[in-house]
Amino acid sequence: MIKNIIFDFGDIFINLDKEGTYKAMAKLGVTEISNEMVEIYHQYEKGFISSDEFIDFYKQKFPAIDSKDLVDAWNAVLLDFPERRLKFLKELSNSKKYNLFLLSNTNDLHISWIQENWGMDLYSEFKNCFSKFYLSHEINFRKPDLDIYQFVLTENNLVAKETLFVDDLKVNTDAAKTLGINVWNLIPGEEDVVELFTKKHI
Template sequence: MIKNIIFDFGDIFINLDKQGTYKAMASLGVTKISDEMIKVYHNYEKGLLNTEKFIEFFYKKFEIPKNDLINAWNAVLLDFPVTRLDFLKELSSSEKYRLFLLSNTNDLHIKWIKNSLGEVFYNEFKNSFEQFYLSHEINFRKPDSEIYEFVLNENNLIAEETFFVDDLKENTDAANELGIHVWNLIPGKDDVTELFIKNKIN
């Protein structure tokens, strides 16, 4: 019996243009993503690097104005359909499940999201969850097994009683290896509002 549901954020609730940052960086003259750049990005997402140092790295490397870098970084973020918030609020108010958010995200993205959605919308979203875990605040990132173990242990959750929704297969596969039930939601094909239609959750 499922008692707990863990949701990802990007392309589950807020829509993403996954190529948005790459396209924006390419327009600024950066067309190759190096291993060093990926490592810096992962460290930033884990909160091991602050925003100032993150932007400074790219500024020194490419001599691109910092505001342009920030705009390019946030180009991945799109809209948040209100139907998904309504679905979440209804699910939360039913008190049938313990709800958690678990997102690989970072300080710049969250600031953009708060500003874009507005304080009321953002707080209604955040307050629908028992815990709101962002990778840069807990120093873990998906698909590392430690992040799932952290959520399970911190909240005394049993893996077999827990359901996880994410748009990336590598993330759902990692959670499933720990015994967590999963749904690899495909953006454009699936919608989180179809959670109970497309999955057997009792």
Template sequence: MIKNLIFDFGDIFINLDKPATARELERLGITDFTPEMVEKNQAYEKGLMTTEAFVDFYHNQFPNTTKASLIDAWNAILLDFPKYRLEFIQQLAKDKKYRLLLLSNTNDLHISWIQHDWGTELYNEFAACFEQFYLSHEINLRKPDANIYEFVLRENDLKASETLFIDDTAENTDSAANLGIHVWNLIPGEEDVVDLFTHKKSLF
């Protein structure tokens, strides 16, 4: 029996244009991610680099860019937040049938953009729906590493067998499933989180 619901953020609640950042970076002359760049990206997502150091790294690698253009490219992935999804999670929170947690790989640039785009009131309304609001750059862990799921289970005294994790990336749900957590690898554009109880009705 499912008692706990852990939600991803991007392409679960907020819509993403995943190719957008690569497309915008290509316009700036950045056509490929080197191993060092991938390492920096992951470090930044874990909060192991400041935003200033992260942007400086790319600016030093590609001096023909501007810092503003790099930031805009990095945030190009972020789109809209449909109101019906907010209403869905607010109703779940109101019903109090499940413990609700959010677990997202994100970074300071993205969250700052979201807070500005949504406004403080809407952002706080959304965050208040969750018992825990875990962002990778704040807890220094990232999916799909097993230790991030172990951390969430341990910190909240959750049983994997009573927990469902919803994420749009198969690598992330596969990792969680290896720990005995029930998963829904949601396919954006084909499935929607508001259909949770129809799509995964066998678990409820």
């Protein structure tokens, strides 16, 4: 029996344009993503470097690009938050049938944009639906590394077989599955989190 549900954030609740940042950076003249840039991104997502250090890295590599344009390009991945998903989440939370968790690979610039774009009232309303709200840059882990899933299980005394993990990336759900966690690899554009029960994922 499922007692706990761990949700991803991007393309589960908030819609994403996964190519948005690449397209925006290309318009600024950055057309190739180096291994160093990927590593800095992962370090930032784990909270090992600050937003200022992250921006400075790009400013040193591309001094002609304005800092605000860099931040805007970085946040171009973020889109809208459909009202139906908040309604579904609030009803699920209010039912008290499951322990709800959020587990997201994200960073300070993205969360700051969301807080400003949504407004703090909506952001708090969303966050308060969860027992725990885990953002990778705050806990120094990122998916699909196994230690992030083990961290959530251990900290909350969760039994893997009683837990469902919902994420749009197969690499993330595959990793969780190796620990015995039940998974739903949700396909954006074909499935929606509001179909959790109608599609018999629980």
